[in-house]
Amino acid sequence: MIAGQLVTAAHGAVxxxxxxxxxxxxxxxxxxxxxxxxxxxxxxxxxxxALPKIQAVLDERTEKIEGGLALAESAQAEAQAALAEYQQQLQDARTEAARIREEARNEGGAIVAESRTRAQAEAARIVENAQRQIEAERQQASVSLRAEVGTLATELASKIVGESLEDEARRSRVVDRFLDDLEATTAAGAADAGKGN
Structure with a gap:
């Protein structure tokens, strides 16, 4: 009990x-x-x-930020306008290039057609000149051949007939007859050859 009192007293003291x-x-x-x-x-x-000064600084910053945003928006609008103008100019340049290409193609076609026409006309002229020259040479050869054949025929006929055919009119008739017979024979041979085919 004493111990209990001591504990209680100690507890009370604490x-x-x-x-x-x-x-x-x-x-x-x-x-x-x-x-x-x-x-x-x-x-x-x-x-x-302090609060009014802080608020003033914040308001000033807000104004600067809003001003910067407005400037950025206007710069962006200007950039959009410049881009649209650039795209329009690019489209115009492409259209112009296509038009120039088409004109060049048309002019090239016209030049080719003109050159072809000139070449055909030149070829026709050359052919015509060649035909005229051939015809002239053929006639010259024919005249020369007639003269030579006439001389040979006259000499041959003189020897065969035994009389002189020095008379020009007579000689001309004999030569013409001989050449006509020769041409008729050649034409008949050519016609027979053509029928045989």
């Missing part, structure tokens, strides 16, 4: 000692009051002087 000691987690009342007074004074100074 409780009494705890009641007399202040709680370290709770400040004293005067500390709370002065702290509250200092917070109110600092809050008043902050609201009266």
């Amino acid at each position: 409780v009494a000692a705890e009641e007399e000691l202040p709680n370290p987690l709770l400040p004293e009342t005067y500390d709370i009051v002065w702290s509250l007074f200092i917070v109110v004074v600092l809050g008043f100074v902050f609201l009266k002087y």
Whole structure:
């Protein structure tokens, strides 16, 4: 029992000692009051002087940001307009290039057609000149051949007939008859050859 009383007394002493000691987690009342007074004074100074300056700086920054955004939007609009103009100019240049290509193609076709016409006309002229020259040479050869054949025929006929055919009119008749017979024989041979095919 004595031990129980001792424990109770000790416990009572501990409780009494705890009641007399202040709680370290709770400040004293005067500390709370002065702290509250200092917070109110600092809050008043902050609201009266610092907050308007901070608000002015924030408003100025907001204006600068909004101005920058407006400038960016106007620059973007200008860039869009410049891009649209560039695309229009590019389209116009492509259209112009296509038109020039088409004109060049048409002019090239016209030049080729003109060159072809000139070449055909030149070829026809050359052929015509060649035919005229051939005809002239054929007639010249025919005249020359007639003269030579006439001379040979006259000499041959003189020897066969035994009389002189020096008379020009007579000689001309004999030669013409001989050549006509020769041409008729050649034409008949050519016609027979043509029928045989």
